[in-house]
Amino acid sequence: MSTPLPTASPRLGIREAGLAGWVQRHGMWLAAAVVLVALPQILKSPVAISVMNQMGIAVVFALSYNMLLGQGGMLSFGHAVYFGLGGFVAIHALNLVAQGSLYLPVALLPVVGALGGLFFAALFGSFSTIRAGTVFAMISLGIGELIHSSSLILVKFFGGEEGITGNRTKAPPLFSLSFTTDAQVYYLIVFWAFVATALMYAFSRTPMGRIANAVRDNPERAEFVGYSQRWARYVSFCAAGLFAGLAGGLFAVNYEILTVENVSLTASGSVLLMAYIGGIGFFFGPILGAIVFTFLQSMLSDFTGIWLLYLGILFLATVMFAPAGLAGILVMHRPAWRARRLHRLVAPYVLAAGCALVAAVGVVGLLEMVQFVVSGPAGRVTKRLFWITVPVYTVWPWVVFATVALAGAWALWRAAPIAAAAFNDASRPATRP
């Protein structure tokens, strides 16, 4: 089951000591922190803030998932269990706080979620991490289905069909932060997402994180060196559960509701999608994946009813053509960047992307028209598509879109080799042997 995955190699070079060195080493993190703090001042619309909140939660969740799949080599089909149960624990805690039987500021609620996730991960991990590979995948699927079906039985805990609701404004404020607006919640989510990301990155750099990598790549050899593969998997699993629970706690604060959907196989599947589209071989891959996935999800679902179909196609295309994900595509260009030849790629890439865009317009047009015919609103014969009104029940829009799709596909088929050749040319070593 285990495939060797590329890992980021430590960059060579001499570091300066002192403050300058610290800034140099952590430049990315500082820049990210500044951008994250400044973002709500730039994107002020409520929609943007709520999408960013969703992204923050998704980033933590996807990163925690990658602790299993990317770093530990454990393919889980039930990771939403720890996200959802952490969230449920957090929302029950929130309700206790609102009743006055527990004192806890809302800002610390995600920690409760994290502890809930850790508890259930420690419980279920104790037997599911005995083996890796298919057995682990199947047990995770079984636990996922078990929790999801038992939610219909434990109605008090899971709240049945309606789920459990809470109210974050009922909790006592900390430093006069009452979390009445989405913007305040944004800062809460960003704070915890940043802390969690830093901690998860730090974990991947600890000896424990490295042993998890070793166990992923060659469990037998790790055992011979003297490390227990089971213990390495268990620790990774618990850590992943902890951060998934933290994400669940953030979800509870942000949405103030948790339902059975949060522990379902669909939720587990979408975190797998996020991590894989982003690239499981790189630490920052799932961050990219979560941002892109959430963005597409919220943007596409505004425009079309079949956004999941498009996401499914995107996912399959990633698995088939770019198994290293978006992060893999980015990292692939490092040699060209080092050799300062990146500018040579612009023209061929724009050409190929243009062709792909034309093909996509054609295909999307056809799919949208089919969807309109099958389950569109009754009594209407026209549909707004790409800013024009299309009479769906006539022949010519079908002909036009089919032609556009075919022409785009043909052009892409011709343009792709040009782009590939340009890439190969730009990435070859600067000095030829």
Place this chain on the structure above:
Amino acid sequence: MELALFSILNGVVYGMLLFMLSSGLTLIFGMMGVLNFAHAGFYMLGAYLAYTLSVHLGFWTGLLVAPPLVGLLGALVERHGLRRVHRFGHVAELIFTFGVAILIEELVQFIWGRPAKSYTVPALLDFPLFRVFQTTFPAYKAFMLLISVGIFVFLFYVLARTRAGLIIQASLTHPGMVAMLGHNVPRVFMVVFGIGSALAALAGVIAGPVLGTFPGMAQVLGSIVFVVVVIGGLGSLTGAFFASLLIGIVQTFAVALDYSLGDLAGGLGLTVGRTGLLSDLWPITIARVAPILPYLLLILILIARPTGLFGTRET
């Protein structure tokens, strides 16, 4: 007595249906070492295609035409998708089938819409076959049983008694040697994948009118089929057969029984609380636990015997 008889009959019908799905799945696993998440998707596609055909051309056309169509589609997926992903390793293959499963579900909703379809039992078979006391046994269920037993016999005959079956069995265990002897092993894999998909579709065609034809039908049965395959032992056809019957009968019996945990505690002379977060636990009857029983069984089996009941390999 009446309850037991009908529970067993229904359990066997359901179990044989599960076997039609799990036989293909376990054969595909034996070949590629990968669980095919899209398998239940092919089952759903079979039901929907047969529904559309049955509206225009009648039930029997659907029964005959839908499975080969889906089988062809399965073979195409193997040839142009799975084989391509194969070089990226097992995880990529597994994730690929997961993606295909999502895509099939979305496609079905896209083409046929979200509401359930009224795919009905053909008029020819729409009568009670026999009656015991108050309960009747529909003829259609007998027909389902007949088809699935027929498939079972056919499958075992082909695999055990024919030359093609010999090549398939050899390809599972010694692909290199079979290729040396001049057989096209990738094509054998493609054909087996296609046949497995066609069997899943056939199960969908005959189950659609009884279990319902709706976009969630793949998820409902998909996980159960995984449970069956894992409990029986991955790659083992005999195991799949016994596990199918086991799960089928356990589930139908559990639905029929009406005892609760509280009854058990009461029988032991304990009193249980009626408040608190876990107070829901006590009035739970076995009937309500039925949906989680297969998964409990799955986890227990995997902990105690990761190879399953009849299996010989873990991954």
